[in-house]
Amino acid sequence: MPQHSHDTQIDESQPQPLTKDPSCRRRSQRCHQAILSATIELLEEKGYSGVSVEAIAARAGVGKQTIYRWWTCKAGVIMEAYADYAAKSVPMPETGSVKEDLRQILHQLSTILTTTSTGAALAGLIAEAQANPEMADVFREKFVASRRAMTRTILERGIERGELRPDFNMDVAIDVTYGPVWYRLLIKHAPLDETFVEELVTMLMVWMQVQ
Amino acid sequence: MPQHSHDTQIDESQPQPLTKDPSCRRRSQRCHQAILSATIELLEEKGYSGVSVEAIAARAGVGKQTIYRWWTCKAGVIMEAYADYAAKSVPMPETGSVKEDLRQILHQLSTILTTTSTGAALAGLIAEAQANPEMADVFREKFVASRRAMTRTILERGIERGELRPDFNMDVAIDVTYGPVWYRLLIKHAPLDETFVEELVTMLMVWMQVQ
DNA sequence: CAGTAGACGAGACGTTTTGTCTCGTATATA
DNA sequence: TATATACGAGACAAAACGTCTCGTCTACTG
Numbered sequence: 001m002p003q004h005s006h007d008t009q010i011d012e013s014q015p016q017p018l019t020k021d022p023s024c025r026r027r028s029q030r031c032h033q034a035i036l037s038a039t040i041e042l043l044e045e046k047g048y049s050g051v052s053v054e055a056i057a058a059r060a061g062v063g064k065q066t067i068y069r070w071w072t073c074k075a076g077v078i079m080e081a082y083a084d085y086a087a088k089s090v091p092m093p094e095t096g097s098v099k100e101d102l103r104q105i106l107h108q109l110s111t112i113l114t115t116t117s118t119g120a121a122l123a124g125l126i127a128e129a130q131a132n133p134e135m136a137d138v139f140r141e142k143f144v145a146s147r148r149a150m151t152r153t154i155l156e157r158g159i160e161r162g163e164l165r166p167d168f169n170m171d172v173a174i175d176v177t178y179g180p181v182w183y184r185l186l187i188k189h190a191p192l193d194e195t196f197v198e199e200l201v202t203m204l205m206v207w208m209q210v211q
Numbered sequence: 212m213p214q215h216s217h218d219t220q221i222d223e224s225q226p227q228p229l230t231k232d233p234s235c236r237r238r239s240q241r242c243h244q245a246i247l248s249a250t251i252e253l254l255e256e257k258g259y260s261g262v263s264v265e266a267i268a269a270r271a272g273v274g275k276q277t278i279y280r281w282w283t284c285k286a287g288v289i290m291e292a293y294a295d296y297a298a299k300s301v302p303m304p305e306t307g308s309v310k311e312d313l314r315q316i317l318h319q320l321s322t323i324l325t326t327t328s329t330g331a332a333l334a335g336l337i338a339e340a341q342a343n344p345e346m347a348d349v350f351r352e353k354f355v356a357s358r359r360a361m362t363r364t365i366l367e368r369g370i371e372r373g374e375l376r377p378d379f380n381m382d383v384a385i386d387v388t389y390g391p392v393w394y395r396l397l398i399k400h401a402p403l404d405e406t407f408v409e410e411l412v413t414m415l416m417v418w419m420q421v422q
Numbered sequence: 423c424a425g426t427a428g429a430c431g432a433g434a435c436g437t438t439t440t441g442t443c444t445c446g447t448a449t450a451t452a
Numbered sequence: 453t454a455t456a457t458a459c460g461a462g463a464c465a466a467a468a469c470g471t472c473t474c475g476t477c478t479a480c481t482g
Contacts, residue, residue, distance in 0.1 A: 049342035063460040126397055127338030131260035140400055171401055172410040180390030186337055189351055190382055199383040207414045237429060274431040
């Protein structure tokens, strides 16, 4: 039977995970859920920087050590708390039209970022990732990579169908799709609204589509 | 003669400034410069999160109170330390071609973000702004607004010359210009290089120019 | 040419948060 | 039923923030 990672210092070579052995059978499901729920509640009430591990523990009716037993830091808890949001909100659209697919993706993303606490959570996680390269790795993998991969698929399908030119830079296209969204989320100089999404999609299509 | 703001609590209605009365004649120019230099040194050595007020004070050979006398928080010091970089690096290009103007702007921005510690500094400041709305205001004003205004001028000139369509959304166009750059700076999934800038400018022009 | 206000270096201090450690208790597996 | 181990509670050290108070030095002011 494998020992738990908090007993022996393994995991030193790999990019250190932000959670520890979540498959252990003896883990209390009640605690696990209480911690994640308390995290989301606190983030909604006080914003990312208002969440502390002690506050989570108190709200969840849990000892602080119970949190540190299963996660390596606060960001790990918050990531897991919002991983569901992020995962569930990425259904691959397949309307037959690249423009409509992109519209759906960006509409859903901007909606979830502005109408739930997910926007504040992700902004805080990006902020934290600036000080913590391991966190940055996990963040990219968990919240960025899947959306980028999905968008890539959509665009490649568009090229195969002859809807899009085959010679634009795919990585840059994906950056142009998401970059402006994150930019408005983080800088907050203008709202992430429908007009914005519509203009963005239109612009992308003008660039990428067969003339 | 006006009292200093740290003696009486004025500045409560306005967005609280991150510096305090920098015009005072009795301020030691030696300290001022030593603090800003130490800040940049430390940020280059240890990154944004490795900079502490105590470390700045020690490196500058200065009392901690001397820092808090003139700035309200660490972020204020870092902003002032990099304000010069940001300001000096925005010469308005005027080549007569929108594409060339944009190319110059983005080339210069990406160069300064990747070859100096300015990139790490701004990423850290954006991170900090997520937890501090007043900081966010100052950041937008100091590091975002001037570039946006300049870009707006360039695009408006292009419209006047008949080089650009008059009917694209100006704000979104500026977001598409800078959003992908910040996105790569903060997420670090791909480099901020020449290819990227070139593709981005090309895409913008395809969208905005008269067909 | 003094006198004085105020900036300065040094560092103690209280606060907050992090992450570790150690109890005694409760619970699930064997 | 026995044992391992997760749990709640909370003490603890370390780090950083921001405030406060010394005694010193310097630059305006009369």
